[in-house]
Amino acid sequence: MTRLSRPLDRFYSIIPAGGIGSRLWPLSRADAPKFLHDLTGSGSTLLRGTWDRLVPLSGPDRIMVVTGRAHRAAVEAQLPELADLNVVLESEPKDSSAAIGLAAAILVRREPDVIVGSFAADHVIGDVRGFKRAVVEAVAAAEAGYIATIGITPTEPAIGFGYIHCSGTLGIEAAPGAVRVDSFVEKPDLETAQRYLDDGNYLWNGGMFISRADVLLKQLGETEPELLAGLTALAEAWDTPRRGAVVDRVWPGLKKIAIDYTVAEPAARAGRLAVVPGDFDWDDVGDFAAIAKLHAGGRKSDLAILGENARVLADASSGVVIAQSGRLISLIGVTDIVVVDTPDALLVTTSANAQRVKAVVDALKLSGRNDVL
Amino acid sequence: MTRLSRPLDRFYSIIPAGGIGSRLWPLSRADAPKFLHDLTGSGSTLLRGTWDRLVPLSGPDRIMVVTGRAHRAAVEAQLPELADLNVVLESEPKDSSAAIGLAAAILVRREPDVIVGSFAADHVIGDVRGFKRAVVEAVAAAEAGYIATIGITPTEPAIGFGYIHCSGTLGIEAAPGAVRVDSFVEKPDLETAQRYLDDGNYLWNGGMFISRADVLLKQLGETEPELLAGLTALAEAWDTPRRGAVVDRVWPGLKKIAIDYTVAEPAARAGRLAVVPGDFDWDDVGDFAAIAKLHAGGRKSDLAILGENARVLADASSGVVIAQSGRLISLIGVTDIVVVDTPDALLVTTSANAQRVKAVVDALKLSGRNDVL
Numbered sequence: 001m002t003r004l005s006r007p008l009d010r011f012y013s014i015i016p017a018g019g020i021g022s023r024l025w026p027l028s029r030a031d032a033p034k035f036l037h038d039l040t041g042s043g044s045t046l047l048r049g050t051w052d053r054l055v056p057l058s059g060p061d062r063i064m065v066v067t068g069r070a071h072r073a074a075v076e077a078q079l080p081e082l083a084d085l086n087v088v089l090e091s092e093p094k095d096s097s098a099a100i101g102l103a104a105a106i107l108v109r110r111e112p113d114v115i116v117g118s119f120a121a122d123h124v125i126g127d128v129r130g131f132k133r134a135v136v137e138a139v140a141a142a143e144a145g146y147i148a149t150i151g152i153t154p155t156e157p158a159i160g161f162g163y164i165h166c167s168g169t170l171g172i173e174a175a176p177g178a179v180r181v182d183s184f185v186e187k188p189d190l191e192t193a194q195r196y197l198d199d200g201n202y203l204w205n206g207g208m209f210i211s212r213a214d215v216l217l218k219q220l221g222e223t224e225p226e227l228l229a230g231l232t233a234l235a236e237a238w239d240t241p242r243r244g245a246v247v248d249r250v251w252p253g254l255k256k257i258a259i260d261y262t263v264a265e266p267a268a269r270a271g272r273l274a275v276v277p278g279d280f281d282w283d284d285v286g287d288f289a290a291i292a293k294l295h296a297g298g299r300k301s302d303l304a305i306l307g308e309n310a311r312v313l314a315d316a317s318s319g320v321v322i323a324q325s326g327r328l329i330s331l332i333g334v335t336d337i338v339v340v341d342t343p344d345a346l347l348v349t350t351s352a353n354a355q356r357v358k359a360v361v362d363a364l365k366l367s368g369r370n371d372v373l
Numbered sequence: 374m375t376r377l378s379r380p381l382d383r384f385y386s387i388i389p390a391g392g393i394g395s396r397l398w399p400l401s402r403a404d405a406p407k408f409l410h411d412l413t414g415s416g417s418t419l420l421r422g423t424w425d426r427l428v429p430l431s432g433p434d435r436i437m438v439v440t441g442r443a444h445r446a447a448v449e450a451q452l453p454e455l456a457d458l459n460v461v462l463e464s465e466p467k468d469s470s471a472a473i474g475l476a477a478a479i480l481v482r483r484e485p486d487v488i489v490g491s492f493a494a495d496h497v498i499g500d501v502r503g504f505k506r507a508v509v510e511a512v513a514a515a516e517a518g519y520i521a522t523i524g525i526t527p528t529e530p531a532i533g534f535g536y537i538h539c540s541g542t543l544g545i546e547a548a549p550g551a552v553r554v555d556s557f558v559e560k561p562d563l564e565t566a567q568r569y570l571d572d573g574n575y576l577w578n579g580g581m582f583i584s585r586a587d588v589l590l591k592q593l594g595e596t597e598p599e600l601l602a603g604l605t606a607l608a609e610a611w612d613t614p615r616r617g618a619v620v621d622r623v624w625p626g627l628k629k630i631a632i633d634y635t636v637a638e639p640a641a642r643a644g645r646l647a648v649v650p651g652d653f654d655w656d657d658v659g660d661f662a663a664i665a666k667l668h669a670g671g672r673k674s675d676l677a678i679l680g681e682n683a684r685v686l687a688d689a690s691s692g693v694v695i696a697q698s699g700r701l702i703s704l705i706g707v708t709d710i711v712v713v714d715t716p717d718a719l720l721v722t723t724s725a726n727a728q729r730v731k732a733v734v735d736a737l738k739l740s741g742r743n744d745v746l
Contacts, residue, residue: 026701027702101487161434161695313728313733313736313737315733325719327716327717327718327719328717328718328719328737328742329718329719329721330399330718330719330720330721330733331720331721331723332720332722332723332724332726332729332732332733333722333723333726334710334721334723337721339719339721343699344701345703346698346700346701346702346714346719347703347705348702348703348704348705348707348710348712348721349703349705349706349707350706350707351703353705353706353707356706357705358690359705360686360688360703360705363686364404364701
């Protein structure tokens with residue numbers, strides 16, 4: 001296990017830091033996306049936590065961050081060690097295929113046999129050693145030519161996550177736990193989730209992809225040849241004075257599509273996708289219910305309070321309060337409540353309704369209220 | 374019924390405008406007490422509504438307002454017709470015996486046979502004609518020498534109001550409905566309230582007192598001779614250049630006590646208290662549950678929204694939102710909720726917990742948070 005004590009050979013981490021996290025509105029919004037918030041109460045933003053988790057795997061010089069121009073300053077403030085060479089700025093958001101694909105295309109030109117791993121900027125993992133073990137095994141599967149993902153062993157019938165259906169070991173010597181991915185399945189209802197849990201061949205989709213960069217790009221090109229051509233043109237110009245001109249020409253036309261559809265699902269259908277079961281705690285903190293749960297530590301009666309200098313007076317109340325306005329917040333007799341108090345918008349809901357927050361954001365978009373989005 | 378079309382002879386209205394309304398925090402507070410808010414959505418503050426209701430009874434020149442120095446400007450802005458002669462400013466709050474007693478003592482010196490009626494500044498009455506009829510009858514009872522009150526015929530087993538237990542008609546010719554008050558009873562529990570409702574001899578205590586001023590003061594003096602002496606000294610100096618000096622000397626020593634204990638209950642025990650049953654809708658708007666009810670019009674599924682330019686986005690929610698901060702407020706799936714959003718304090722509770730708001734205010738007082746009280 002000496003590999004755990006030093007960065008992995010050939011391995012490069014990619015952190016796509018793009019999603020706003022609409023279900024966490026009004027905390028997360030265009031100018032303060034989810035990854036720039038401390039949702040764990042650890043004192044670190046989710047982005048910084050992701051970075052700290054990846055440094056032991058790839059080293060601080062081998063982590064590439066793909067983010068929007070608007071977030072450059074905030075990202076660099078969070079990650080002072082981040083080298084300019086490792087910053088990829090999106091002139092406009094083009095979803096994960098473009099973000100991860102461009103990073104891979106740039107890296108493969110710099111280092112043809114590089115293995116890349118892409119890890120969301122806004123997930124939470126408590127057991128860093130368990131995470132490392134899974135990545136090491138996924139890198140081994142990648143070395144064997146597979147596109148690898150990490151699936152988290154479910155601990156409950158969660159309805160907020162997608163699942164990976166898997167079967168049969170792949171027999172990769174250095175990745176004994178790696179099994180074949182049969183298919184990806186969308187967020188299930190509770191009954192289906194319970195069936196998945198009982199079945200034992202379903203893992204939570206953690207959205208992590210580890211692969212040789214050339215293998216990843218080949219798969220992407222099979223599904224979306226035009227997108228790959230665009231990314232290749234960008235990558236060829238990236239480390240040259242022509243970057244700006246090519247970005248201006250190519251970027252606007254890049255197809256917006258999630259990597260799940262261009263790489264993960266096609267690779268699964270082709271039998272090229274391996275999954276390493278990860279036996280560690282993980283959460284994509286997709287909504288306020290997840291935040292409440294993260295902080296309650298299993299105690300439903302607790303009230304989690306997030307926010308610097310939060311002034312909260314609570315009586316017979318539970319749930320989560322996110323205090324960002326500096327105002328005094330009083331709760332009386334409200335249970336499983338979610339209160340998000342920001343300077344220009346207030347949200348009051350319950351954990352059970354947390355997934356419906358996105359609908360409010362959609363309604364605000366439709367009514368042109370971009371000032372609070 | 375010609376008396377209803379012109380002001381009543383000898384009658385003077387007194388509006389004690391003092392209470393903050395702690396159960397309506399953070400809407401009501403020291404610098405913005407309950408009577409200065411529009412809680413009905415009518416566009417008028419409760420104080421203005423009270424004034425408008427009394428003008429047909431006593432005329433605009435015969436309504437005296439007793440309020441704190443700090444509220445003088447706000448009161449005068451609400452009541453531009455209010456003559457200086459009819460403003461009594463308290464240098465510090467001394468509860469209702471002093472407030473009403475001083476007004477009565479000043480008025481009786483100006484007009485020895487005056488009949489005074491005291492009406493809270495922060496109650497809501499919809500049926501103004503029914504209210505007028507009851508006051509006319511109470512004035513008749515006062516002319517007959519009684520201290521009269523108006524009791525509202527209960528329409529439900531309310532637990533938020535005090536009750537008046539009454540019996541036997543008094544046989545006053547001009548006040549055929551007036552009956553004797555046996556006793557006052559505190560806010561009951563639900564079971565007791567139901568018993569009161571079924572019994573038929575209980576009325577809601579509307580806190581209105583109508584009496585000859587000299588009779589009222591005599592009753593007050595029997596219970597609290599020192600307080601009466603202080604009020605008499607103040608009244609003697611009131612319309613003279615000595616007012617300021619006497620106020621400075623006497624005011625600080627005035628006993629703080631509610632008129633219920635100095636006048637109403639002793640008069641009831643002595644058989645001198647008459648109650649006129651009022652068959653009109655009335656509410657003291659004592660808490661946020663009352664506001665929600667006032668606006669719901671019986672429909673529990675409604676969401677009442679108060680506040681100028683309120684921006685509220687609600688989905689599957691009911692209760693009441695009071696929006697004073699100008700922020701966008703979103704509610705998702707919260708029922709019977711109470712959200713009070715002010716620039717420096719936010720309250721989230723439910724109608725069922727509305728009475729517990731006072732405890733929060735008490736806790737804030739104890740912890741020295743006077744900035745938000």
